[in-house]
Amino acid sequence: MWRWLRRLGMAVLVLVVLVFAVSGAYLGWDRLDPERLDVAPPGFDVDAAGVRTHVEHWPAARPSGRPPLVLIPGFAESTYVWSRVAPLLAADRDVYAYDVRGFGFTDRVPPYDLAADTDQLAGVVAALRLDHPVVMGHSSGVAIALSLALRAPETLTGVVAANGDGTPYFGTDRTSAGRGPRWLLVDPIAPAVVTAVVRHRAPIRSIVAAQCGPGCPTDDAAIDRWRAPFLGPGAVDAFVDVIRSPLIGLTDAQETAIAVPTAIVSSSEDGSFSRPQALATAARLRTDLVAEIPGARHLALLGEPERFAAAVTPLLDALDRRGEERR
DSSP, X not given: OHHHHHHHHHHHHHHHHHHHHHHHHHHHHHHHSOOOOOOOOSSEEEXXXXXXXXXXXXXXXXXXXXXXXXXXXXXXXXXXGGTXXXXXXXXXXXXXXXXXXXXXXXXXXXXOSHXXXXXXXXXHHHHTTOSSOEEXXXXXXXXXXXXXXXXXXXXXXXXXXXXXXXXXXXXXXXXXXXXXOGGGGSTTHHHXXXXXXXXXXXXXXXXXXXXXXXXXXXXXXXXXXXXXXXXXXXXXXHHHHHHHSOOOOOOHHHHHTOOSOEEEEEETTOTTSOHHHXXXXXXXXXXXXXXXXXXXXXXXXXXXXXXXXXXXXXXXXXXXXXXXXXO
């Protein structure tokens, strides 16, 4: 028996060494022959709390004096996720979206934690000189929006939580949150796996289609909009640093302390943020402004922009009124 155990141990050791060797060799080849995509995103850069931050702006089609809207992408997203719905939301107000530090075309500047992300959002609002904006976060971006509402409630008109509840745990069993095969995140395995994924359209197309639904653009040009930010110098290493960092988010108790008017939008087919979770979030935030998009998925903002805008617009109108009353 001991002989078989020794053989098994030796086989495992050889396999581990082989995985490390192949991963290292793959990264070496990638650095010798990197793939770069000539995808220039629209927009401009601002200095947001010391971070060069990429911003896009959709001016109001019919200026009305309504508070501007700032859009925050979620995990591994860029301003691209807002590109189809933002023009619809800009019917009567200025709309801005920016890339969160570590993602998109913003500089990769650690630490990748909620405090630094909140600093960046506050820096964007200050750099753009926005007067009491509404901020809307998608997925993990909700945590950043709510964090600023908790930190500086006097600066905001309202917050929209889209497909996320602002905690580190949404979509998971809270008793097991944070557990998992952490050994997969070591060098050079994690960077090699991420590099292998982003160098090819097929896995990105599969991920996007699953989260977005049939209405989502999945042609080569659209998929390259997803891939391009991850193919820049240092992008994969930064992404690995982000996923090694603790999940960002507020506690339930912190959310109950938020005084800024809030609203929530969810999608009925979103496996990471269900209707019961949306209602539980509404209870913590003490809001009755809750909308659901039937048949939509996690990336409804990109896959079904018209329906997403139709669900969000009444919420924005209500937040404008409540924010004005609050001031």
